[in-house]
Amino acid sequence: MTVTLDDIRAAAERIRGHVVETPLVRDEALSARLGQPVWLKCEYRQTTGAFKLRGATNAILSLPPAALARGVVTASTGNHGRALAHAARALDVPATVCLSRLVPENKVQAIRDLGAAVRITGASQDEAMQEVARAVAQQGMTEIPPFDHQAVVAGQGTIGLEIGTPEAVLVPLSGGGLAAGIAVAVKALSPGTRVIGLTMENGAAMAASLAAGRPVEVAETASLADSLGGGIGLQNRVTFPLCRDLLDEVILLTEAEIAQGIRHLGRAGHVVEGAASVGAAALLAGKVVPQGPTVIILSGANIDPALHARIMAEAA
Structure with a gap:
C-alpha cells in the first residue's frame, strides 16, 4: 500500500x-x-x-455514506482526535476519540468541546488503539487512524x-x-x-x-x-x-x-x-x-x- x-x-x-x-x-x-x-x-x-485537519477531512470525505452513518473512531495523542472531531461535526457524523492518560487535559477538553465522545484508557497510544479495535468490532464504527492510512x-x-x-x-x-x-x-x-x-x-x-x-x-x-x-x-x-x-x-x-x-x-x-x-x-x-x-x-x-x-x- x-x-x-x-x-x-x-x-x-x-x-x-x-x-x-x-x-x-x-x-x-x-x-x-x-x-x-x-x-x-x-x-x-x-x-x-x-495540520491533522487535512488528513482527517480527506479520510472522512473519502468514505461511503453507509460507513459515515455508523460513525468514525480513532486513537490519538490529541491533534488528530481534535481534527477528526471537527471534520465529523461539520459533516454531521458521529465521532469517538480514544486517548491515553498521557494526553494533556487541554487537548482532551478541546475534543470534547467539538462534540466527540471521548474514551480515556491506558498509558499509551497502543492501549488506546485497543479500545478503537473494540469499537470497530462491537459497534461497527469505521476507524480513521491517525497516520497509517x-x-x-x-x-x-x-x-x-x-x-x-x-x-x-x-x-x-x-x-x-x-x-x-x-x-x-x-x-x-x-x-x-x-x-x-x-x-x-x-x-x-x-x-x-x-x-x-x-x-x-x-x-x-x-x-x-x-x-x-x-x-x-x-x-x-x-x-x-x-x-x-x-x-x-x-x-x-x-x-x-x-x-x-x-x-x-x-x-x-x-x-x-x-x-x-x-x-x-x-x-x-x-x-x-x-x-x-x-x-x-x-x-x-x-x-x-x-x-x-x-x-x-x-x-x-
Missing part, C-alpha cells in the same frame, strides 16, 4: 474549502544567523490548530504542494503521516530536496523502527513534544515503508533543545507546541546545517498556555 502524487493532488481538490492554505513566513532571525533563507510553514494556523497520508501531503522546491524540508516525525505525505509530494516535484524527520530522543517509535528496519514497540514517555509520542503499529503498512524509502535523515532532539525551539519561535510571535518546534530546535542546535532555502513545518499550536509561559520565562 502506498500513496502517490496523484493521490495528494486529488486530496487537495477534495479538501479545498474545508481547510486553510496556511502561510509561509520567513524567519528573519534564523535566516540571518544561518546565512540561508529559512521559511516557516505555519500549519499551526489551521482551523483546529494543527492512505487517505490520511494523502491529506497531510497537500502541505508539500504549498511549499515550493526548497533545498530542505524539516518535518516533525511521529507516526509518519505528515513526514510520509510531505516526502511523497516533495520528492515527486523536487527530487533533490532533502526531507528530514525530527523527533525527541526518548520514546520515538518511528525513529527506533527505522533503525531496526521494521516496526518496533517503544516505551512511551512524557515529553515537551507530546504529540510526537505513541507507537507506529507493528502491522504498519503505509507510513513505515514511505518514511524508510523517502526520508533523507532522522534527527533526535533533547528536551532542552525542544524548549529552546519553543522559546525562539515564541519570541518571533509563533506560539506553538513542542512537536512544532523541532525544526527550529535542530537548526539552533546545529544538528541540521542548511545548504539553501529551508522550510520548517510548524505543525501545531495546541500547547498548554501555562506550560508555554513557563518555558518562555526560563529564558529570562
